[in-house]
Amino acid sequence: MNAFQAIIIAIVEGLTEFLPISSTGHMIIVSSLLGIGKDDFTKLFEIVIQLGAILAVVVLYWRKFFVFDKNRMQFYFKLIIAVIPALIMGYLFSDKIDMLLESPLTVGITLLVGGIILLFVDKWFNKPEVLKEEDINVFQALRIGLYQCLAMIPGTSRSAASIVGGMQQKLSRDVAAEFSFFLAVPTMAAATGYKLLKGRELLMAHPENLKLLLIGNVVAFVVALLAIRFFIGTVKRFGFKMWGYYRIVVGIIIIAAILLGYQLEV
Known part of the structure; x- marks a missing residue:
């Protein structure tokens, strides 16, 4: 990986x-298109630069x-409480998760399925009872944390899983989105x-890879600052349907590319 590739992925x-x-699904595909998908450092890089993005939340x-x-x-x-399920599942199934990270087909399918779900989320959960984050109780937080574990399947989206989980637990759209952001930290x-x-080895x-990690985290931090504000605004105004259509289109393109014989190397 070079500096240009690091900036693109970030x-x-x-x-x-x-x-x-x-984010993981998109980075897997972009890394593949850049020709660096099989690199061990690329897989490390894609996880570590998430630190820059979560600092934007802070x-x-x-x-x-x-x-x-x-x-x-x-x-x-x-x-x-909400983060405990992800810590346990991540520790127990780390190797299996790494194997899934090597499957563009998994990304395509989960993007497609998740997109279909997002088309109906606003109708399914349209009677929120929790309108302030301090009203979230411990059991609701734990259940949202369990939903978040679905994001260990590449293409699912940690944000989507935890927000849908929050809305299923009667949180309003914006409260569910903000709790998802806080839970990301x-x-x-x-x-x-x-x-x-x-x-670490x-x-x-x-050691030159440390420079790439620094570049990646800085770029991810700056871009995430803009993306968070944009997302909160669109969710309040339009809900999740537009993101559902986006996921469906991208998922179909990825699956079609694979079926047509295009090699997405990871």
Whole structure:
């Protein structure tokens, strides 16, 4: 991977991490098109630059992250509860997840199926009862965390899974979206730390890759700042149907390309 390829992948990460269209799925396909899909460092890079994207959440919502009154501490506790399922599942099935990361067909199918679901989400869950994040209870947080685990299948989208899970738990669209953003911070921080620990020998053997990681995180951070504001605005105004159509189109293109014999190497 060179600096140009690192910037392209980081832009994709920043744009897609908080949109319900699967950042991992898009990075897998883009990496394949760039011809670097089989590189071990590429797989590490795609996980670690998520740290830059989640820092954008901390910056945009710093007032909510750095308030330590009683209500806020309760909210942090709910985030911890919500992230536990992903930590357990990620640890137990790490190798199987890595295998799925090598399957463009999996990405295409899950994008298509997830897109169809998003077409109907606004109709299915149109009577929200939780209109403020402090009203989310512990059991709702845990169930949202279980939904988030679906995103371990590439192409599903962590954002989509956790937002749909939130809406199924009676959260309003914007509250579900914001809770998904907040939940991304401990989830992605844990995933990044674990991946860095596993890949430390690779980084020590090639110190120049640290520069690429720095570039990637900075680019992902800047792009994610813009993407989060855009997404919140579109969700409030239009719901999820537009993202459903996008996923369906991209999923069909990927599946058709594979069936027609185009090699998407990962």
